[in-house]
Amino acid sequence: xxxxxxxxxxxxxxxxxxxxxxxxxxxxxxxxxxxxxxxxxxxxxxxxxxxxxxxxxxxxxxxxxxxxxxxxxxxxxxxxxxxxxxxxxxxxxxxxxxxxxxxxxxxxxxxxxxxxxxxxxxxxxxxxxxxxxxxxxxxxxxxxxxxxxxxxxxxxxxxxxxxxxxxxxxxxxxxxxxxxxxxxxxxxxxxxxxxxxxxxxxxxxxxxxxxxxxxxxxxxxxxxxxxxxxxxxxxxxxxxxxxxxxxxxxxxxxxxxxxxxxxxxxxxxxxxxx
Amino acid sequence: xxxxxxxxxxxxxxxxxxxxxxxxxxxxxxxxxxxxxxxxxxxxxxxxxxxxxxxxxxxxxxxxxxxxxxxxxxxxxxxxxxxxxxxxxxxxxxxxxxxxxxxxxxxxxxxxxxxxxxxxxxxxxxxxxxxxxxxxxxxxxxxxxxxxxxxxxxxxxxxxxxxxxxxxxxxxxxxxxxxxxxxxxxxxxxxxxxxxxxxxxxxxxxxxxxxxxxxxxxxxxxxxxxxxxxxxxxxxxxxxxxxxxxxxxxxxxxxxxxxxxxxxxxxxxxxxxxxxxxxxxxxxxxxxxxxxxxxxxxxxxxxxxx
Numbered sequence: 047x048x049x050x051x052x053x054x055x056x057x058x059x060x061x062x063x064x065x066x067x068x069x070x071x072x073x074x075x076x077x078x079x080x081x082x083x084x085x086x087x088x089x090x091x092x093x094x095x096x097x098x099x100x101x102x103x104x105x106x107x108x109x110x111x112x113x114x115x116x117x118x119x120x121x122x123x124x125x126x127x128x129x130x131x132x133x134x135x136x137x138x139x140x141x142x143x144x145x146x147x148x149x150x151x152x153x154x155x156x157x158x159x160x161x162x163x164x165x166x167x168x169x170x171x172x173x174x175x176x177x178x179x180x181x182x183x184x185x186x187x188x189x190x191x192x193x194x195x196x197x198x199x200x201x202x203x204x205x206x207x208x209x210x211x212x213x214x215x216x217x218x219x220x221x222x223x224x225x226x227x228x229x230x231x232x233x234x235x236x237x238x239x240x241x242x243x244x245x246x247x248x249x250x251x252x253x254x255x256x257x258x259x260x261x262x263x264x265x266x267x268x269x270x271x272x273x274x275x276x277x278x279x280x281x282x283x284x285x286x287x288x289x290x291x292x293x294x295x296x297x298x299x300x301x302x303x304x305x306x307x308x309x310x311x312x313x314x315x316x317x318x319x320x
Numbered sequence: 321x322x323x324x325x326x327x328x329x330x331x332x333x334x335x336x337x338x339x340x341x342x343x344x345x346x347x348x349x350x351x352x353x354x355x356x357x358x359x360x361x362x363x364x365x366x367x368x369x370x371x372x373x374x375x376x377x378x379x380x381x382x383x384x385x386x387x388x389x390x391x392x393x394x395x396x397x398x399x400x401x402x403x404x405x406x407x408x409x410x411x412x413x414x415x416x417x418x419x420x421x422x423x424x425x426x427x428x429x430x431x432x433x434x435x436x437x438x439x440x441x442x443x444x445x446x447x448x449x450x451x452x453x454x455x456x457x458x459x460x461x462x463x464x465x466x467x468x469x470x471x472x473x474x475x476x477x478x479x480x481x482x483x484x485x486x487x488x489x490x491x492x493x494x495x496x497x498x499x500x501x502x503x504x505x506x507x508x509x510x511x512x513x514x515x516x517x518x519x520x521x522x523x524x525x526x527x528x529x530x531x532x533x534x535x536x537x538x539x540x541x542x543x544x545x546x547x548x549x550x551x552x553x554x555x556x557x558x559x560x561x562x563x564x565x566x567x568x569x570x571x572x573x574x575x576x577x578x579x580x581x582x583x584x585x586x587x588x589x590x591x592x593x594x595x596x597x598x599x600x601x602x603x604x605x606x607x608x609x610x611x612x613x614x615x616x617x618x619x620x621x622x623x624x625x626x
Contacts, residue, residue, distance in 0.1 A: 142472075142476065143476040143477075146476060146478065165484070168484055168485075168487075168488045169488060169491050169492075171487070171491055172484045172487045172488050172491065175484070175487055176480060176481070176484050177480070179480040179481075179483040179484060179487065180478065180480025180481075181480070184483070184555075184556055184557050185556060185557045185558055186487060186490055186556040186557075186558050186559050187558050189487065190487075190491075207491075208491050208492070
């Protein structure tokens with residue numbers, strides 16, 4: 047495990063992606079009374095990198111994701127983020143207004159269930175345009191044009207712009223949610239089981255789309271999933287969690303092809319073969 | 321205004337304090353009003369009292385009026401612009417009885433005007449106070465159901481959602497279809513619900529010389545717009561704010577550029593449009609103005625031709 051981390055840092059230095067990480071997580075711990083949500087999790091994420099957090103249900107993946115995306119304050123630990131101006135800021139020391147501004151401009155959050163991430167009673171166009179209006183765009187025509195442009199990028203026909211998401215299929219809703227998050231061109235996107243609950247052909251198209259967007263836009267992504275195939279397809283690196291702790295971390299291919307921790311070995315060997 | 325703190329029991333209604341509310345309550349409400357004036361457009365929570373009328377009939381407005389009224393005040397009460405509807409008559413009678421104040425229907429004579437959903441057509445003057453009855457003070461209520469979240473949005477000035485509603489209006493109807501309770505931004509800071517007044521009245525709030533107070537009894541909120549405060553209706557650059565326009569003048573007084581009510585006259589499609597502000601209409605008629613239905617010869621002739 048140690049050597050894997052060294053390998054990673056070596057890769058970063060040789061490829062020269064960035065000298066400073068975009069997101070640095072140090073010792074994040076969240077307890078719920080006597081129970082542990084996640085304990086002492088640390089990692090770094092560089093610009094344009096995709097990190098998968100895998101583990102079984104109840105292993106603390108979502109708690110961790112919420113802690114680092116400032117949706118849930120951790121019991122202890124630090125999350126620092128390199129802002130667009132190059133300054134690194136501790137997100138829990140920022141003013142709330144600044145943090146919320148960051149969340150809806152430079153960050154995105156894709157929920158597992160699109161109902162949580164969309165406004166179901168307003169049109170697809172308004173859903174995509176909401177972030178633009180939140181940062182002060184006051185020109186209807188421009189907002190609508192960007193909305194249509196983004197709908198097309200996520201393969202939703204432009205003539206659906208005035209339909210409500212409740213008229214959309216599960217896969218379309220998920221793509222709409224992605225468009226809604228990406229319209230402000232964030233640099234970091236958090237995803238919680240983005241393909242959960244979709245059937246496999248829809249999953250495949252969504253993954254294809256995500257891979258395209260991630261490479262086109264140079265997004266950094268933290269994706270939580272229990273589906274190792276999703277992690278394999280999307281991520282560069284992964285961390286494996288069990289009982290709230292990180293038990294293995296490394297390059298995705300390395301972890302999946304040569305799992306070291308006994309639990310990871312179990313996880314990898316549990317993948318159903320068709 | 322400036323009611324004495326102690327009031328001699330009057331012969332007619334000895335068991336009530338002046339203007340019904342006890343002095344402690346009035347002080348509490350005045351504190352909320354002062355805070356509201358200090359932070360224009362901000363909703364100040366207050367301990368709304370039970371009033372001898374049901375919620376939705378103006379309990380908030382009545383409490384505000386009761387707290388600011390004094391023996392020298394002249395009170396006017398309007399309901400949708402009219403002085404002669406049940407709500408207006410009852411509230412006027414209530415204060416005539418409990419505070420023995422003079423009441424009027426003439427806008428220019430009144431020092432306090434309590435209103436349900438209209439602003440008088442006659443521009444208000446310095447020293448006058450307009451008290452609104454507000455059913456739902458929170459402009460973001462139907463966009464974000466959580467009160468904790470809407471308060472946070474006000475605190476952090478996150479008003480993108482309000483424009484989502486306007487966007488949705490244009491996407492569905494081709495224009496901003498909100499016609500009443502049209503959201504405004506007060507003094508460049510707080511987004512405020514102007515109570516369900518028609519958007520026709522929104523421009524009258526902008527830099528009004530009168531003090532405007534808003535009371536929501538059931539929701540327990542008071543807010544205020546001090547005189548000469550900027551009140552701007554929200555809109556888009558390419559879909560600017562517009563007020564309603566009427567194609568014909570008032571059928572009784574011939575007034576144009578005023579808000580008109582449509583009155584159905586029979587079951588064969590007959591209808592007339594009259595001033596919603598009854599005082600404005602009466603004043604004009606007393607001044608010799610005549611609409612088509614009161615025999616304006618010129619307009620009647622024109623109507624026949626068309």
